[in-house]
Amino acid sequence: MRKKALIITYYWPPAGGPGVQRWLKFVKYLPDFNIEPVVYIPENPNYPIVDAHLNTEVSSNLIILKQPIKEPYKLAGLFSKKTSKTISKGIISEKKTQSFVEKVMLYIRGNYFIPDARKAWVKPSVAFLLEYISKENIEMIITTGPPHSLHLIGLQLKEQLGVKWIADFRDPWTTIGYHKELMLTEASKAKHKALEKQVLNTANQIIVTSFTTKKEFQQLTNKPIEVITNGYDYESVAPFEMDSKFTLAHIGSLLSKRNPEILWQVLRDLIAENKSFSKDFQLDFIGFISESILESIKNYNLSDYINKIGYVSHKEAIVFQKKSQVLLLIEIDSEDTKCIIPGKLFEYMVSNRPIIAIGPNDSDVEKIIKETNTGHYFNYQNYDSLKTVILEHYNSYQKNTLQVHPIGLQKYSRKSLTETLSKLL
Known part of the structure; x- marks a missing residue:
């Protein structure tokens, strides 16, 4: 007889973005490991x-x-729809550019909605799920955050029923970047x-998606902590042709603080020094890109590229990952x-395209890219080596030999990761 596992999540189709992929895929494969998932979600999410x-x-099975949820972002949208929408995405403007309305909204969000704007869903959810x-x-429950208010649902169910509870952290709680804002x-x-x-x-049991978060949480608890990263699934895509241009593609949101000026500088210099590069090069942005980054790119004379x-859609994003010449992964230097x-790192890794990643030294991303031989990782000071690698990729593109050997x-396939999860359950 299959064990039943109740998964409490906010993000679920038709939600887009990376937050939905993790448990959508776990739920897909759990029955293969003799576990029957039951999913609990909001009825009217924003x-x-x-x-x-x-x-x-x-x-369909x-x-x-x-259960209904009261969404404060809907109410906030009456005052400023644009600001409400961007904050709900976790996009926060730099302090010097924040409007008075945004500052007020941030103060209210931070101090009156602890741990987050979905806190009002905790009480009715506990009443229903008890x-x-x-x-x-139900023998076990899993809560996944953010929003971390969902862990408070698990906390109360555990205290009242004694049910086995696993808390899954897709991101840290008090050390996540926007928390300081x-x-x-x-x-x-x-x-x-x-x-x-x-x-x-x-x-x-605690589950985290990164090795660094595990170390951080080990300072706060003696409970067992398992690293189960995000991963890739086998996606069927329609036939496509590789880009004819030498495309560097960034897929996903590129927020204002993820501004790799070293990359713009390298590209500007390569364009100035190499006529064929200037004719072949193109910079693709698939997803949201902040105006401040577009302004920075303009300052480096790259707007025409x-x-x-x-x-x-996620399905279209997979096609872009496979047909672009080089894939960019950018993280804040912090x-x-x-x-x-x-999550897109793992999809990048199976796209058969070289990755160029830029971020802080000694990151978990750097470790995975080196371990899997799927690309190159640079910090924000590696001008010479970054320029060399891009030029090497361009020379391979000209010879039609640009590829990777992962x-x-x-072990990063969604099914393999679900097998690891099933052993915890």
Whole structure:
């Protein structure tokens, strides 16, 4: 007889973006390991990105439970729709460019909605799930955050029913980059830390997506912590042709603080020094890109080389990953971002295209790229080596020999990762 596992998540199709992929894929493969997933989601969520195509990946046999949620971002949208939408995506302007409305919204979000704007869903969810878990003999529950308020649902269910509880952290809690931007009072900071510690010390098992986050959490709890990264799935795509241009493509959001000026400098210089490069080169942006980065690119005289495509469905993004000549992965140069492993990294790794990643020294991304031989990693000071690698890739592109030779990718497949999860369950 299959074990039943209740998964409590905010992001679920038709939500788009990276947050939905992790548990959509776990749920897809859990039945292969004798576990029956039951998914609990909000009935009327306010998703900042929608990808309706992902609905096709949800099994018709899956039990999905829904309860209404009160979304403060909808109310905030009455005052400023644009600001409300960007904050809900985790996009926060630099302090010097913030409007008065944005500052007020950030202060309210940080100090009146702890741990986050979905806190109002905790109480009704606990009331509904207490009855359901008892009635259906659910043996284990999994909460996944952000939003970290979902871990408070797990906390209360664990305290009241004693059910086995696994808390999955797709991102850190109090050390995530935008946390510092929320204008938190000292009391609010203390409350966040107290809730984080309570969750970490009450759950039976912690799952994290990065090795750095595991080390961080080990300072706060003695509970077992397992690293289960995000991964890739086998995606069928329609026939496509490789880009004729020498395309460097960034797929996903490129926010203002992820501004690799060293890259723009290298590209500007290569264009000036190499006539054939200037004719062949193109910089593709598939997804949101901040105005400040576009301005920075303009300052390096690269505006004429930009192909700004905007947001596309996940299925379309996979095609761009496979047909682009080189894939860009950019992270903020900060201690706080060493633990961030974007989900798209793993899809990049199986695209058979070389990766150029730029970020902080000693990051988890650097470790994975080197381990799998899927690209090159640079910090924000590696001008010479970055320029050399881009030129090498360009020379290979001219000879039609640009490719990668990855190793050890199988352990990052969604099915292999689900097998690891099933052993915890």
